[in-house]
Amino acid sequence: MANEGKRATLVKTIKDLVTKYNYDGIDLDFEKFYAKGETRANWVAMKPNWVSFIKELSATLHADSKLLSVTTPPDFDPATKRAGNWVYAWSEIGPHIDRLRIMAYDYSTITPGPIGPLDWTEDAVKFAITQMPASKVFVGIPGYGRDWITKVEGACPTAFASTIIVGGRASLAMRDAVNLASTYGGEAKYNTTFAENSYVYKKPYSDPTNSAITCTATRTVWYPDERSYAARAALVGKYRLGGVAVWTFGKETAAAATAIKNVAKAIAPDVIVSAIATDLEQINYGATFNLTGTFKLPDKTPVAGLNVRFEVKNSTDSTWRSIAVGVTDAAGTITAPAIVAEKSQIRLVSEGSWERLEAKSLEKAINVAPNIMMQLPSSVKATSAYQVKGQIFPKSAGVSVNVKRNGVVIGSYLTDATGGFNFTLIEKEANLVNYQASVAANAKMGAGNSEIYPLLIR
Structure with missing residues (x-):
C-alpha cells in the first residue's frame, strides 16, 4: 500500500479483471491490516495508504461505470468505547465507494459467545451512517454459528486427541446447528438481547477398535436463526440502509431466508426527494427554456437511472399531460429544453417501484408573454x-x-x-x-x- 508503483499495479490488475469478465464491479475484503509481529499501532501509517488506494481504484472503476464495494469489520463511535476498526477510514473512503458491507459477525471467536450481538451490530450501523450516506451501507449477517469445546472428560482416542481439547472450536452452518441440537439433545434458548441462540450438548468420542478408550466433550454452540435474521434485516428499514449482505448464502435455513424476504416486503419504499428549476420563469411565445430536475434519497444520495416524466398543465387542462420522458444521470439530474404555448404549470414525476415511491416535484409556473x-x-x-x-x-x-x-x-x-x-x-x-x-x-x-x-x- 505504501509503494505507489505497487499500488498502481494492483489497481490495474483489479480493473483488468473487472473488464475481462464484464463484472458490474468489485468487492474488496481486506481483513488484516498488519503483518506478523505488528499491532494496531501500525494502522496510523497504514490508514492514509489505504485511503489513497481506494481513491485511485475508485477513479479507475468509475471511469468505466463500474462499482466499488468494500467489506470491512465493524467500526464504532468512540463514545461507545467499543474496539473499532478505524483503519478502514469510513468517512474518508465514503465519497469514493458505492457500497460498504459491514462484517457484523465474528464477535466471539476464542471463547463461547454470540456471533454478532444485535446491539453491537446496531452500534456499527449507527456509526456508519454518520460517515457516509445510509443508502451505501449494507449490514452483514452470518449464516453460520460456532461450536466450542469447554470441557473434556476421559481419555480421547488417538484420532481425536489433538482436536478434542478444551478451547477447540469449529464453525457450522445455521441449518447444521439446528440439526446438531436435535441429534445430541441440546436445548436451544433464544437470547433476545443478542438475538441469537445457544445450547450446550455432550458428544462422546470412542475408539472403534477399543470401546474402553472414550472421552466426552461438553460443547457450547451459538448460532443465528430466522428471528436473528429478521432482527438484523429490520435495521435496513430503521436506518434506511442499502440492504443486507449474508455470509454466506446457502448456510441459512429456509425459514431464515423467508424472514429476510418478509422484512423486505414490509419495509416502505424509499422516499425520493425531488426538486425542479428553470433558467427562465417568463418567456416569449415560441421561446425555449431549460428545465432541470434533481432526484435524491433523503440522505442526499443521488438516484441515477430513474425514469422521469415531464408533465404540463395549462388553463384548459383538467389533468396533467406528459410531454417528454428521460432518465436521471449519475448525479441524479435530468435536464431538457421545453416549449409551452401559454401559461403553464410544469412538474417532474419519477416512476415508482417496489423499492422507491413515485416522486413529484413542486409545480413550477411558466409565464408566457x-x-x-x-x-x-x-x-x-x-x-x-x-x-x-x-x-x-x-x-x-x-x-x-x-x-x-x-x-x-x-x-x-x-x-x-x-x-x-x-x-x-x-x-x-x-x-x-x-x-x-x-x-x-x-x-x-x-x-x-x-x-x-x-x-x-x-
Whole structure:
C-alpha cells in the first residue's frame, strides 16, 4: 500500500479483471491490516495508504461505470468505547465507494459467545451512517454459528486427541446447528438481547477398535436463526440502509431466508426527494427554456437511472399531460429544453417501484408573454394619415391591444381572427416620438409589450 508503483499495479490488475469478465464491479475484503509481529499501532501509517488506494481504484472503476464495494469489520463511535476498526477510514473512503458491507459477525471467536450481538451490530450501523450516506451501507449477517469445546472428560482416542481439547472450536452452518441440537439433545434458548441462540450438548468420542478408550466433550454452540435474521434485516428499514449482505448464502435455513424476504416486503419504499428549476420563469411565445430536475434519497444520495416524466398543465387542462420522458444521470439530474404555448404549470414525476415511491416535484409556473409586432415606418410627414398594421402571436381574436405614444396610451384596438390589428396614425408637427404596443395579462397569456418603435415626423 505504501509503494505507489505497487499500488498502481494492483489497481490495474483489479480493473483488468473487472473488464475481462464484464463484472458490474468489485468487492474488496481486506481483513488484516498488519503483518506478523505488528499491532494496531501500525494502522496510523497504514490508514492514509489505504485511503489513497481506494481513491485511485475508485477513479479507475468509475471511469468505466463500474462499482466499488468494500467489506470491512465493524467500526464504532468512540463514545461507545467499543474496539473499532478505524483503519478502514469510513468517512474518508465514503465519497469514493458505492457500497460498504459491514462484517457484523465474528464477535466471539476464542471463547463461547454470540456471533454478532444485535446491539453491537446496531452500534456499527449507527456509526456508519454518520460517515457516509445510509443508502451505501449494507449490514452483514452470518449464516453460520460456532461450536466450542469447554470441557473434556476421559481419555480421547488417538484420532481425536489433538482436536478434542478444551478451547477447540469449529464453525457450522445455521441449518447444521439446528440439526446438531436435535441429534445430541441440546436445548436451544433464544437470547433476545443478542438475538441469537445457544445450547450446550455432550458428544462422546470412542475408539472403534477399543470401546474402553472414550472421552466426552461438553460443547457450547451459538448460532443465528430466522428471528436473528429478521432482527438484523429490520435495521435496513430503521436506518434506511442499502440492504443486507449474508455470509454466506446457502448456510441459512429456509425459514431464515423467508424472514429476510418478509422484512423486505414490509419495509416502505424509499422516499425520493425531488426538486425542479428553470433558467427562465417568463418567456416569449415560441421561446425555449431549460428545465432541470434533481432526484435524491433523503440522505442526499443521488438516484441515477430513474425514469422521469415531464408533465404540463395549462388553463384548459383538467389533468396533467406528459410531454417528454428521460432518465436521471449519475448525479441524479435530468435536464431538457421545453416549449409551452401559454401559461403553464410544469412538474417532474419519477416512476415508482417496489423499492422507491413515485416522486413529484413542486409545480413550477411558466409565464408566457405574447409576441407583438407593428409595421411602422421610420418616418412620416406631418398631418398625413398612415395605416399601421400589427400582429400578435399566438394568433387570437378579440384581444385588446393598447398603443402607446411616448408611454401614454392613445388608443385600444381589438385583434381579428388572425391576431391582426390596425390603426390610423396622424402626427401634426415635426418631432421624434416612440410608439409601442402592449396587451394585458389574461388566463392564458401573461402581459406583453412590443419593441419600442422610434418615429421621425418631418
